[in-house]
Amino acid sequence: MAIIQPFRAVRPTKDKVGLVASRSYESYSRKEREARLQFNPYCFMHIINPGYKYHREVSGENRFKLVRNRYLEFREDHIFIQDEIPSLYIYKQKTRKHTFCGILGGASVEDYKNNRIKKHEATIQAREELFMEYLKTVGFNTEPVLLTYPDRELIDNIIERITATIPEYEFTTTDRITHYLWKISDPETITAIRNEFENIGDIYIADGHHRSSSSCLLAENLKKDNPDHTGDEAYNFFMSYFIPESNLRIYEFNRMIKGLNGLSKEDFLIRLDESYRIENRGTELYRPSKKHHFTMYLDGEFYSLYLRKTRYNFTDPLRTLDTQLLYDTILYPILGIKDLRNDDRIAYGYGRDNVVEMKSLIDKGKYTVGFGMLPATMEEIRKIADEGLQMPPKSTFIEPKLRSGLTIYEF
Known part of the structure; x- marks a missing residue:
């Protein structure tokens, strides 16, 4: 049993929505951020980067308070409006290759605590607590957690019926994605x-493990401060995109490593030979063709690595995951990388052209060796979450990526 809760979204007016909504702050280059902040006074980044107004960097609690102030200014200037009655929202993205469509609503903190919302990644306590303090100070959240559920015909039919009507929003962004909201x-x-x-x-978290856990901490914190707590307060839910x-x-x-330990x-190749059948593929770009099969780029050449299955035991769903397999057989025992989050010898890349980027960075000497693999499947993610296991960091890059400032959830 999963709960989806209507809420009164705060959102941009129709005439400004295309100017307000932005990608995540980290996805822009420094030059891109500067340009948007300089030439677009309505961009949501003015709220999350409030120090720009004073031409200085602001951090910690002072930044949180200024974020709150910038947000209130946007509301006072009627750049944002709030819906009068609680609603759900259908949000669709149409890219050149894919169309994504799901429902924005509140997910239940109780569902998260009771493991009806299942996780597949570990979270870092310090990040949880920092984001919880941020949420508590600013009083709103604008980044939905990406939740996924098994396909349901009834929900599909409702979405199809509503999306056949005129949307509340329709705008296209410079990355050639068209956005719709009903x-x-x-x-x-x-x-x-x-x-x-x-x-x-x-249901399952696809993206947003720290946002989910921080929202749970926030709910516990605000519940203690509220002697009249009922369970219906907005802080008992967190904004999510159900897809x-x-x-x-x-x-x-992909994984890129500095040095060969x-x-x-x-x-290094001899050590690899213990667990893999190795074939030199030369200088042409090479990608793996199946699970437990890696591409490796080293010293100007591509290699294919085929696992010798007699050397590895698939004892649980986690050990069958290629990112875990790579860690168990190469990254830790051969290259000495134990901490995948904090070891500065390892870097990660994603995207359709990442094999090309990986090759370029290694050719320039920034890294020594790179590994590529096939993406994880939803079935693998589900099995790992069902058994309460945790995937290695950077095991999946999942789309859609949602816009900040499109719908805002107030506590």
Whole structure:
């Protein structure tokens, strides 16, 4: 049984939505951020980068307070409006190759705590607590957690019916993605959607583990401060984008390593030979063709690595995951990389052209060796989450990536 909660979204006016909505702050280069901040006074980045107004960097609690101030200014200037009644929202992205469509609503903190919202990644306590303090100070959240559920015909039919009508928003961004938003405020439609989610059972976090855990911490914190707590307060839910499993796109992260842990190229290949059948593929770009098969780029040449299955035991769903396999057989025992989050010898890349980028960075001497693999599947993610296991960091790059400032959830 999963809960999806309507909420009163704060969102841009129709005439400014294309100017306000932005990608995540980190996805822009420094020059791109500067240009948007300089030439677009409505960009949401003015809220999350409030020090720009004073031409200085601001951090910690002072930044949190200024974020709150900038947000209130946007509301006072009527750049943002708030819907009068709680609603659900259908959000669609149309790219050149894919169309993503799901429902924005509140996910339940209780579902998260009771593992009806299942996780597949570990979180870092310090990051959880920092983001919780941020949320508590600013009083809103604008980055939905990406949740996925097994495809349901009834929900698909409702989405199809509503998206055949004129949207609340329709705008195209400079990355050639067209965005659409429909508001669902009809009580009967909301009830039908909520009842169907109650029949689903478990749902899964695709992206946003730290946002989920921080929202849970926030709810516990605010509950202690509220003697009249009922369980219906906005802080008992966190804004999420519910999308059917078939509509996700999952991509891989490549691994790039500095140095060979003191080994020569020849000694490194000999160590690899213990667990892999190695074939030199020359200078042409080469990608793996199946699971447990890696591409490696080293010293100007591509190699294919085929696992010798007699050397590895697939004892649980995690050990069958290629990112875990690479760690168990190469990164840790041969290259000495134990901490995948904090070891500065390892870097990650993603995207359709990342093999080309990986080759370029290694050719320039920034890294020594790179590894590529096939992306994880939703079935693998589900099995790992069901068993309470945790994937290595940077195991999946999942789309869609959602816009900040499109819908805002106030506590």
